[in-house]
Structures are given as C-alpha cells and as structure tokens.
Amino acid sequence: MNNLNLKASEVVVREVRLGSITGFSGSAEELVGCARCGKLTDQARSFSQTLGCSASNASCTVILIQDAAVISHGPVGCAGCLHEFAFTYRVNGVHRGLSKTTPRRIFSTDLTEKDTIYGGNQKLADAIREVYDRTHANAIFIVTTCASGIIGDDVEGIAGEAEEELGVPVVAIFCEGFRSKIWTSGFDAGYHGIARKLIKAPEKKQEDLINIVNFWGTDIFAEWFGRLNLRANYLTPYATIDQIAHASEAKATIQICSTLGSYLGAALEQEYGVEEIKTSPPYGIPQTERWFRELGRITNREQEVERFLAEERERWLPRIRELREKLSGKSAYVTAGASHGHSLLAILKELGMKPQGAAIFHHDPLYDNGDVNADTLQHVVNDYGDVPGYNVCNKQEFELVNILNRVRPDILLARHGGMTLWGAKFGIPSLLIGDEHFGMGYQGLVRYGERILETIENDEFVKNLEKHAINPYTKWWLDQDPYTFLGGDLNVQRD
Ligand code: SF4
Known part of the structure; x- marks a missing residue:
C-alpha cells in the first residue's frame, strides 16, 4: 500500500502519488501493459480545451453530507457550478430513502480583486462564523480555489481557530484547480480532509457493517446485504457527520468506482485496519462473482455468498x-x-x-x-x-x-x-x-x-x-x- 500522510494538510496530487496520466492513444491492453512494466508516460497536448476542476470534485465529497455546510473560499465564479449538487441531492434523495431532502448549504467568500492584494483571511474567518450562525451545521468544510492558493491565505490556521471556538469540525480542503490536470485529485483532497478531521478511532467494531464509497446511486445494497446479513454504511453522500465518524468501526470498505474511492478506502485500511475490497466493483459476470466471493471471504459468509450467487444466476x-x-x-x-x-x-x-x-x-x-x-x-x-x-x-x-x-x-x-x-x-x-x-x-x-x-x-x-x-x-x-x-x-x- 502507498503510505498516505494524514498529518499533512494537503494531499499529494495523483500525477505524483499514483503516476496517473491524461494523454494516451492505443489499445486497452497496451495501456495495461505499459502500466505493468513501469513504462507509462503522459503525453502532453499541444492544444487543449477547458478541463474540469478539482474544487468541484472535492465539493462533491462534502456538499451531499446531510448535516454539513461548505464554504468555497475564492471568487464567486468558482462556486458557480456547485448548485448542481443541490439539484443532485434533491433528485436522488428519494432513491436513497430520504423522506425529506434539505437544501444544501453552499457559500462563497466572494474574494474580489482587492482581497487578492490585501488577503482574504479575515473574510474567511468572518464567513465561517456567519455560516455557523445561520446553519448550525455539524461540520463546516472550506474548499480552496486558485485565488486563495495563489495569495497564500492561511486556510488551515483559520479553520483550526474556528474549530476551537465553535466546537464543530472545520475542515480545510486544499483542491485549487491549478494543482492537477487530473480533477479526480479533488476527490482525494476531500477524503483527505474527512480522514484527517472527521473519522474517529473505533469505539467498538461492527462486524456486519460495510462502508460503501459511492456517489448518489440507488440503494441496491440494502436488498443485497439484507440477504447476507450485512448493513451498508454509505460514504459520503447522504451520510451524516456522525455516520462518517464511525466508518472506522466497519468490517470492510467497498467502492463502486475505484477512481472515486481509492484514497478513502486505503486511508481507512491504513489508519483503522478496515479491510478494503481491492478487486474491481461488480460489473460483468466474472467480476460480480469475484467481488461477492471476496466480500464473503472478508465477512466469513462464503456459503451465504454462494447461495446468493446461485439465486442471482437462476433469476437473471x-x-x-x-x-x-x-x-x-x-x-x-x-x-x-x-x-x-x-x-x-x-x-x-x-x-x-x-x-x-x-x-x-x-x-x-x-x-x-x-x-x-x-x-x-x-x-x-x-x-x-x-x-x-x-x-x-x-x-x-x-x-x-x-x-x-x-x-x-x-x-x-x-x-x-x-x-x-x-x-x-x-x-x-x-x-x-x-x-x-x-x-x-x-x-x-x-x-x-x-x-x-x-x-x-x-x-x-x-x-x-x-x-x-x-x-x-x-x-x-x-x-x-x-x-x-x-x-x-x-x-x-x-x-
Ligand atoms: S480552476 Fe481555479 S479558478 Fe477555475 S473554478 Fe477551479 S478553483 Fe476556480
């Protein structure tokens, strides 16, 4: 396993941490072959259109937490796309069994040109208090932007002071768009903040609890896991801060997409021994069977899983x-x-x-x-x-x-x-x-x-x-x- 440094305030971007690339043309087999023999090199483009932004992906990991508030520390334009998550929360909440979907609490410090000269520290400190007064959120996340990164605001220091004063976690997430060409580095930045500041040491292990790192997909795991006598702990959309804090008590972590959950799965295993199911998610028949058998092995339910697979085969x-x-x-x-x-x-x-x-x-x-x-x-x-x-x-x-x-x-x-x-x-x-x-x-x-x-x-x-x-x-x-x-x-x- 890569050694994740949860003491550092900032996550190392994927290009450096994992050797990830954004430019290749060939076949899938060639790409896998290059990766396996250590010959994977990124190909730059001499012309490029607009890329996505890590700040948006980082926001995706925290805006959908039921009882959190999020502050984008930057020009208001950087928060321009975040309303999408409010829409997503509302539309998909019904598929996750929420009887009522509360409005998302998304704010911006609205840094101006003047702030980029005199600094935005005070604006951020004031915004955190204002947001807490208005929302009484159980945690406040600060998502950094290119502007706050370039002017060097002390986001970590201000978050720490506010946390002491307010008595709720105030988590700085460093995800400026310019950091990485791979916007999924933003997922890692979000989960880095969550792993450092929210997840607590286990009070007692829950042997039937399985963490599921996902987006907003329909709750299919309740039915699957019900048949295997397991329970799902969805991370992080639609979860509460308390649920996330107890993720360390789970028996295992699964991911519906390794691109999304790579960092959090590894962090939970490294810090709290929550075993990560490392084989790919269950798409396609061979992988579905491998994945369920691995789940059965980790949770000591091998026979139950074989019965489950036989039923599924017969039915579908x-x-x-x-x-x-x-x-x-x-x-x-x-x-x-x-x-x-x-x-x-x-x-x-x-x-x-x-x-x-x-x-x-x-x-x-x-x-x-x-x-x-x-x-x-x-x-x-x-x-x-x-x-x-x-x-x-x-x-x-x-x-x-x-x-x-x-x-x-x-x-x-x-x-x-x-x-x-x-x-x-x-x-x-x-x-x-x-x-x-x-x-x-x-x-x-x-x-x-x-x-x-x-x-x-x-x-x-x-x-x-x-x-x-x-x-x-x-x-x-x-x-x-x-x-x-x-x-x-x-x-x-x-x-
Ligand atoms: S790339 Fe930078 S300036 Fe553009 S939206 Fe992302 S954080 Fe804001």
Whole structure:
C-alpha cells in the first residue's frame, strides 16, 4: 500500500502519488501493459480545451453530507457550478430513502480583486462564523480555489481557530484547480480532509457493517446485504457527520468506482485496519462473482455468498441470454471517468457488444492500495480481451467529436452530463446513466441491456437532430488525425 500522510494538510496530487496520466492513444491492453512494466508516460497536448476542476470534485465529497455546510473560499465564479449538487441531492434523495431532502448549504467568500492584494483571511474567518450562525451545521468544510492558493491565505490556521471556538469540525480542503490536470485529485483532497478531521478511532467494531464509497446511486445494497446479513454504511453522500465518524468501526470498505474511492478506502485500511475490497466493483459476470466471493471471504459468509450467487444466476441469466442475442455484434463507444468507464466496457462486452473505442478522462496505473490486482482496466482485458481505440483524454471534446465522426457506433455510452450531445449531433443514439449502481451485478446487466436496446431502437429524435444540428468543428478538423495535438508539434498549421 502507498503510505498516505494524514498529518499533512494537503494531499499529494495523483500525477505524483499514483503516476496517473491524461494523454494516451492505443489499445486497452497496451495501456495495461505499459502500466505493468513501469513504462507509462503522459503525453502532453499541444492544444487543449477547458478541463474540469478539482474544487468541484472535492465539493462533491462534502456538499451531499446531510448535516454539513461548505464554504468555497475564492471568487464567486468558482462556486458557480456547485448548485448542481443541490439539484443532485434533491433528485436522488428519494432513491436513497430520504423522506425529506434539505437544501444544501453552499457559500462563497466572494474574494474580489482587492482581497487578492490585501488577503482574504479575515473574510474567511468572518464567513465561517456567519455560516455557523445561520446553519448550525455539524461540520463546516472550506474548499480552496486558485485565488486563495495563489495569495497564500492561511486556510488551515483559520479553520483550526474556528474549530476551537465553535466546537464543530472545520475542515480545510486544499483542491485549487491549478494543482492537477487530473480533477479526480479533488476527490482525494476531500477524503483527505474527512480522514484527517472527521473519522474517529473505533469505539467498538461492527462486524456486519460495510462502508460503501459511492456517489448518489440507488440503494441496491440494502436488498443485497439484507440477504447476507450485512448493513451498508454509505460514504459520503447522504451520510451524516456522525455516520462518517464511525466508518472506522466497519468490517470492510467497498467502492463502486475505484477512481472515486481509492484514497478513502486505503486511508481507512491504513489508519483503522478496515479491510478494503481491492478487486474491481461488480460489473460483468466474472467480476460480480469475484467481488461477492471476496466480500464473503472478508465477512466469513462464503456459503451465504454462494447461495446468493446461485439465486442471482437462476433469476437473471435467462434474460441476459435473450439480451445478448439481440445486442450481439452491435458497436458502441464509451466516454467516462476512468474506473467507471472500465465498468461500462465490461457491461458492453458481457452483453456481446463490440466497443470500438473509449475516451476515458485519465488513467491510474495503480490505486492507493498499491495492489496490482486492483487494476480495473486489467480485469476487463483479462476477462473479455482487448479494447481497440482506447484514448485517455481529459474531456477533450475536439478529439471525441473527430473520433465519433469516423467510428459512427450503434450507440454512445456516457457517464457525464453534456457528453451525449456530441453523439446525438451525429445521429448516434446516446445514453447517459447517472446512477452508478445501475449496471451492478446480474440484474445490472439486464437493466443496462434493456436501456441500450431501447435507446438503439428509438433513434428517431437523434436522426432528426442530425439533419438540423450545427457542428462547431470544421471539416478541416474532422479530416485530421484525432490525435494530431497529442504529443504533437506545437506548430501544426491550419490550411
Ligand atoms: S480552476 Fe481555479 S479558478 Fe477555475 S473554478 Fe477551479 S478553483 Fe476556480
């Protein structure tokens, strides 16, 4: 395992900590091979469009905690996208059994040009008190931004003073966008703050409690775990500060996406001996069986798990076979974050489809647990064979559009809002599933298969859209090699 330093206030970014990259073109097998023999090198782009921002990903780990408040310490624009999480909280709360979803408590210190000269320390200290008076939150998180980082505000010191005065955790999260080209470094920054300041030493171990590091997916684990006599402790969306504080008492930690939970899973194991299930999440049949058997081993429920798997097979395999017949040979393209993108590729292959490529936002050669066998892309390649046209690209839409124009798959699968638009403009049926639990297990294959079929069969809207859509990219660009700017010459000329 990598040695995580929870005494430091700031987390080391993924490029340095894990050797992660954002530029690669080749096949999935080549990428896994490069990672395994230590030859993974990042390829820079001589032209790049806008990237995501770590501050948003860090905010995702804390805004959705039921009883927390979050202060973005920076210009108000840096908090401009955070309202999305308020929407997400409301919409998905019902799928997580919340009878009432409270408004999210999101604030900004609104640093101005003048503050960048005279400093924003006082503004932050005042904001923390004001936020506490208004919300009486059980914890306050401060999310830093490029501006507060550049001017060198003492965010850690101010958080410490406020914590002493108010008697609730005040957690500084260092996630300035300029720190990393890999915005998932923001997840690590959020979990670093949570692991350092919120999670307490266990009072007593709870042998049937399993931590689930996830986003906002539907609560499928209550039914699964109920049959195995286990209980789910979801981290961190929809959890309370108290629930998170007791995560150290769980028997094990699982992740629905290793890109998301890498840091927290490893931190819980390192600090409190909560065993992390290191094998990939349960997407596709071989991985579902491996994952459940590992859960059974760790929780001493091997026989119960075998019974569970037999029941699942009996119930869902006939429908999976029917779907395979209908979908066999259909082509697909995937665009998503790293580990969840690998899971989508496994689903497609399991349903007999042919992924023609993928635009995946970054690649981690290893996760924080340091276990080579935890590599989620390696599992896909070993179980189903190679995926051609594997592109690591941090949402460089110009590359995606160029590739889609050439490949023209039967369906585009996306995980992030806004990405399906590019497929639809070419008349390609495009599907975005926001619920990350949707494709898990045997039933997940049925759910995904049915949605894919429905999307391919109902293509009238995208075919009409194609006739009227205006593509911002010129013919010149669409005729170029999609990787012209990857590791390329800074002086490429336009005709
Ligand atoms: S990259 Fe920097 S300036 Fe832009 S939103 Fe993120 S923190 Fe703010």
